[in-house]
Amino acid sequence: MLSLRNSRWQRRTDFIFRILTVLCASVIAFVLVLIIYELFVNSGPSFKKFGLRFLVSSIWNPVTGEFGALSSIFGTIVSTIIAMALAVPLAIVTALFLTELVSPAISKLVGIGIELLAAVPSIIYGMWGLFVFAPFMSNHIQPALARWFGFLPLFSGPPMGIGMLTAGIILALMVVPFICAVTRDVFLMVPSVIKESAFGMGATTWEVTSKVTIRYGLQGIIGACFLGLGRAIGETMAVTFVIGNDHNISASLFSAGNSIASTLANEFSEASDPLYLSSLVELGLTLFLITIVIQSLAWVWLRRMKRKMRVTL
Amino acid sequence: MIKIVIKGLLVGLIMAISGLLGEVGFAQSKTLNGAGATFPYPIYSQWAYQYNQITGVKINYQSIGSGGGIAQIKAKTVDFGASDAPLTVEDLKAEGLTQFPLIIGGVVIVVNLSDIKPGQLKLTPELLANIFLGKITKWNDPAIAKVNPGLKLANKDITVVHRADGSGTTWLFTNYLDKVSPEWHTKVGTDKSVAWPVGLGGKGNEGVAGYVQQINGAIGYVEFAYALQNKMTYTLLQNRAGKFVSPSIESFSAAAGNADWKNAPGFYHVLTDQPGDDSWPITGASFIIIHKEQPDAEHGREMLKFFSWCLRNGAEEAKKLQYVPLPKNLVELVEASWKAEVKSGGKPVWN
Amino acid sequence: MKDRSLFIRHSVNFGIKVISSLSAVLTLFMLGWILYVVASRGLGAFHLDFFLKLPTPPGVPGGGIANAIIGTALITLLATLIGVPVGILAGIYLAEYGLDSRASNAVRFLANILMGTPSIIIGVFVYTILVMRMGNFSGYAGAIALGIIILPVVARTTEDMLRLVPNSMRESALALGAPRWKVILGIVFRSAKAGLVTGVLLAIARVSGETAPLLFTALNSPYWVKSLNEPVANLTVTIFNYAMSPYADWKEKAWGASLLIMFGVLVVSILARWFFREKRV
Numbered sequence: 001m002l003s004l005r006n007s008r009w010q011r012r013t014d015f016i017f018r019i020l021t022v023l024c025a026s027v028i029a030f031v032l033v034l035i036i037y038e039l040f041v042n043s044g045p046s047f048k049k050f051g052l053r054f055l056v057s058s059i060w061n062p063v064t065g066e067f068g069a070l071s072s073i074f075g076t077i078v079s080t081i082i083a084m085a086l087a088v089p090l091a092i093v094t095a096l097f098l099t100e101l102v103s104p105a106i107s108k109l110v111g112i113g114i115e116l117l118a119a120v121p122s123i124i125y126g127m128w129g130l131f132v133f134a135p136f137m138s139n140h141i142q143p144a145l146a147r148w149f150g151f152l153p154l155f156s157g158p159p160m161g162i163g164m165l166t167a168g169i170i171l172a173l174m175v176v177p178f179i180c181a182v183t184r185d186v187f188l189m190v191p192s193v194i195k196e197s198a199f200g201m202g203a204t205t206w207e208v209t210s211k212v213t214i215r216y217g218l219q220g221i222i223g224a225c226f227l228g229l230g231r232a233i234g235e236t237m238a239v240t241f242v243i244g245n246d247h248n249i250s251a252s253l254f255s256a257g258n259s260i261a262s263t264l265a266n267e268f269s270e271a272s273d274p275l276y277l278s279s280l281v282e283l284g285l286t287l288f289l290i291t292i293v294i295q296s297l298a299w300v301w302l303r304r305m306k307r308k309m310r311v312t313l
Numbered sequence: 314m315i316k317i318v319i320k321g322l323l324v325g326l327i328m329a330i331s332g333l334l335g336e337v338g339f340a341q342s343k344t345l346n347g348a349g350a351t352f353p354y355p356i357y358s359q360w361a362y363q364y365n366q367i368t369g370v371k372i373n374y375q376s377i378g379s380g381g382g383i384a385q386i387k388a389k390t391v392d393f394g395a396s397d398a399p400l401t402v403e404d405l406k407a408e409g410l411t412q413f414p415l416i417i418g419g420v421v422i423v424v425n426l427s428d429i430k431p432g433q434l435k436l437t438p439e440l441l442a443n444i445f446l447g448k449i450t451k452w453n454d455p456a457i458a459k460v461n462p463g464l465k466l467a468n469k470d471i472t473v474v475h476r477a478d479g480s481g482t483t484w485l486f487t488n489y490l491d492k493v494s495p496e497w498h499t500k501v502g503t504d505k506s507v508a509w510p511v512g513l514g515g516k517g518n519e520g521v522a523g524y525v526q527q528i529n530g531a532i533g534y535v536e537f538a539y540a541l542q543n544k545m546t547y548t549l550l551q552n553r554a555g556k557f558v559s560p561s562i563e564s565f566s567a568a569a570g571n572a573d574w575k576n577a578p579g580f581y582h583v584l585t586d587q588p589g590d591d592s593w594p595i596t597g598a599s600f601i602i603i604h605k606e607q608p609d610a611e612h613g614r615e616m617l618k619f620f621s622w623c624l625r626n627g628a629e630e631a632k633k634l635q636y637v638p639l640p641k642n643l644v645e646l647v648e649a650s651w652k653a654e655v656k657s658g659g660k661p662v663w664n
Numbered sequence: 665m666k667d668r669s670l671f672i673r674h675s676v677n678f679g680i681k682v683i684s685s686l687s688a689v690l691t692l693f694m695l696g697w698i699l700y701v702v703a704s705r706g707l708g709a710f711h712l713d714f715f716l717k718l719p720t721p722p723g724v725p726g727g728g729i730a731n732a733i734i735g736t737a738l739i740t741l742l743a744t745l746i747g748v749p750v751g752i753l754a755g756i757y758l759a760e761y762g763l764d765s766r767a768s769n770a771v772r773f774l775a776n777i778l779m780g781t782p783s784i785i786i787g788v789f790v791y792t793i794l795v796m797r798m799g800n801f802s803g804y805a806g807a808i809a810l811g812i813i814i815l816p817v818v819a820r821t822t823e824d825m826l827r828l829v830p831n832s833m834r835e836s837a838l839a840l841g842a843p844r845w846k847v848i849l850g851i852v853f854r855s856a857k858a859g860l861v862t863g864v865l866l867a868i869a870r871v872s873g874e875t876a877p878l879l880f881t882a883l884n885s886p887y888w889v890k891s892l893n894e895p896v897a898n899l900t901v902t903i904f905n906y907a908m909s910p911y912a913d914w915k916e917k918a919w920g921a922s923l924l925i926m927f928g929v930l931v932v933s934i935l936a937r938w939f940f941r942e943k944r945v
Contacts, residue, residue: 010843013843013845014843014844014845017844017845017848018757018761018844018845020753021753021754021756021757021760021761022757022761023753024749024750024751024753024754024757024819025753025754025757025758025762025768025771025819026771027750027754027815028754028771028774028775028778028815028816028819029770029771029774031778031812031815032774032777032778032781033774034789034793035778035781035785035786035789038789038792038793039785059508060508061507061508062479062504062505062506062507062508063501063502063503063504063507063508064502064508066508089687090687090690090691091691093683093684093687093688094684094687094688094691094692096684096688097684097685097687097688098688101681101684101685101688110692112930112933112934113692113695113696113699114692114695115862115865115866115869115929115933116699116869116926116929116930116933117695117698117699118866118869118870118929119869119870119872119873119925119926119928119929119930120698120702120873120922120925120926121872121873121874121875121900121903121922121925122873122874122875123875123900123903123904123907124698124702124873124903124907124919124922125698126516127907127918128698128701128702130520130523130524130527131523132697132701134527135527138527158470160472160513160527160528161527161528162513162524162527173694173695173698176691176695177695178866178870180691181862181866182821182824182859182862182863182866185825185858185859185862186824186825186828186859188858188859189825189828189829189855189856189858189859190828191830204673204674204676204677205677205680205681206676206677206680206681207673207677216828217828219824219827220824220825220827220828223820223821223823223824224824226776226779226780226820227779227817227820227821227866229780230776230779230780230781230816231870233780233782234780234781234782234783234785235782236782236783236784236876237875237876237904240477240478240516240520241516241520241523244513244514245477245513245514245515245516246512246513246514247508256513256514258477258514260782261782261784262477264782264784264785265478265782265784265876266477266478266479266506266514266516267478267479267506268784268788269377269378269380269381269384269478269479269879270378270379270380270381270478270479270480270505270506271380271479271506272380272383272384272505276506284782284785287780287781287782287785288777288781291776291777291780291781292777295773295776295777299773344885344887344894344895346800346801346883346894346895348883351908354905354909355721355722355909355911358721358722358886359721359722359723359724361721361886362720362721362724362886371887373884373885373886373887373895375883375884375885375895375901376905377879377883388796388799389799390795390796390799390800390801391801516908517908518908518910519907519908519909519910520908522910536910538910539910541910542910542911542912543910633723634722634723
């Protein structure tokens, strides 16, 4: 195979391959730019009418034509925060469990089960959430939280079972399989020679994991988190079943709310008035804005982390 | 080596499949595609199925919502659209469309109260409006007790449940409230999606039914079939004639029968709050919308033949699924409108 | 290593092990709960008719989802063919050629955003540029919509996995005179194989459960799939319709179809992992 190939042939095939990869990478950019362009164009009427007021008003009235995204933005952010705060630690720790604490056979079996859960249609998560989990929340979890932490405004209000907290938990469950599966693979890809040298120096399992494995695979783990974040922020069906769909803002996690994606899913097919449609499109654009902000913040944070940990990749 | 063979077989299989499914200019009859309201989905799919058994003609109806139906027929991606909310005459004219009612049904009020059985609780229009406006917040409110002497109503919070998604059912319900409550008219209004003063939003009739069944003290509105299938506690409602009626095919029919369709251009007529002792106040027709100018005369004819079959032969199935078939005189009016409105290249499609 | 007492280090280690085991068990329990509910409510729908017959209206017994199974399989297959190769090549660009350059940072940024796009926006987008232009709903549009969802997921996981391969491997291969693309496809891929397969399987798993994009592109149909250039029956929209209906038998079919999707993904996953397993040299 590695005979003396014509170096011209080598350079040419390398060139073609590289162009191919560049093309494919630009497809991503192209598609996204096209989507944002379409959204921009179609949100024109709404932007013209409301301007920046759109982002701070929580009125959502299709009859009078008054639209404000605040309650949806609030709901998206809160439910995503709950979801990620629960999912990331759980997923990483579960991946750790699967790679370090159980035999490879069990790990593979459980791994398949977790991937399976990524395939559950989101509407099933919604139905499970509404018919199975919400009663459980309202009968057991929420009263317990109210009893112990009820002095906090976070846990006030009647325990209906549906609401922001339940939506966040369901999102966390939807996101965990993604983060866990990818993190597990990241952990498995850490060259054993590195881990073994640390063990050889007398480090405990946790020390090896935190100081070696995670540091080596940090980029991959962050990538996995973004995968999960993408799902959490854009999830529609599961959220709309359990979040209560109320266009208002409340400090309590027990109350109903709504999210950008769920509002879009609920109202898009039925909106026939041009201003209404345009406001919904602008709502979608707002979601992109939020994703961009989160991404930029994460990128800045990652830069600083890398410098602090002096990771070389 | 084996890998190469397998890869080759896979590629071959894919090419075969895509060749099989490619557009090779089928000489078979085309499928008639329709989309729209969820309200009549069960009966439309039943009719399509039966018609296909009898004639072999395929009709594909998908429930994507009334708004979706209107949008798709305007975009000409389907042959017919279906909507619970009729288009106005101006809108029809502007888009070159014509519409007609195909089926009638009712929206009912359901509650979740222990010890209250279906058909026990009585509500007046004012009570209903005030509950949904958030002015009455507890079940043992004297206003409710006044109308329901003898019923033991607990000191429970009323949790209002409405639709989260835009819907023709909401349109019908708010249309009714708009008619009977001046305060609702000024504060909220009518639309497929409104700014509800209070309450939670469930996704679809199923979501509303789910929330109501889940929360003690909840009240919501759903299509009749959902109340029946889920064995929910529906209420009586006082109609325009002052009588408390129970939702049923008879009371829906009564409301439809007393309607004046002749003087409704474009069949724009809403059946809420109809006169008559037995009329159910929240009754509504579901409409079919098609283009006045049919590009393919034969295709258009097949479509109208299907609708004619539904109007003339579909009554039994409709009643089985708790819908109300159109009364005879309305059927004649509808078919007359086809003759007058639906053309292809200048010539009427239906005769 | 910090100079801490051995006892403390071991207790911390033990404590973490306990917490991690408990958390893992909790997570797995919750996930198992969902699996159990889907299975218990869906198995009742599994009989021969379910797999072989066309759907029937409510009240008519014996209907099935055979056409939806075929439709979903075709659309998903096509979407995979569209999204996976492009995604893998894009991931290769990010990991091997672009690295930390401005262009690849931009692409990575954009890929993350695309991953976070609600699937309904992608569905509406494809509707606007394809369905409206073509004048009809089609399975092709559905496949493209799903392909767009698959694309960034595969690209990013590919990149992350490839980056974990130590540079020493690339350098030794290049030093032997192999062309760049052979190094990437032959050697780097081989070490990252498992991770790459995971990424692709996750993407396929995710789109198998997507409803909103298909609702605006492939719509649905109660008839057999004769052409992909018209509304095509598919499992997810069928599940949506059935789940939102008031009929108990339809709802049971919805659960059953979901169970079927899970089985399907399981089978694909097992086959893929077996096919791409580490073979004994």
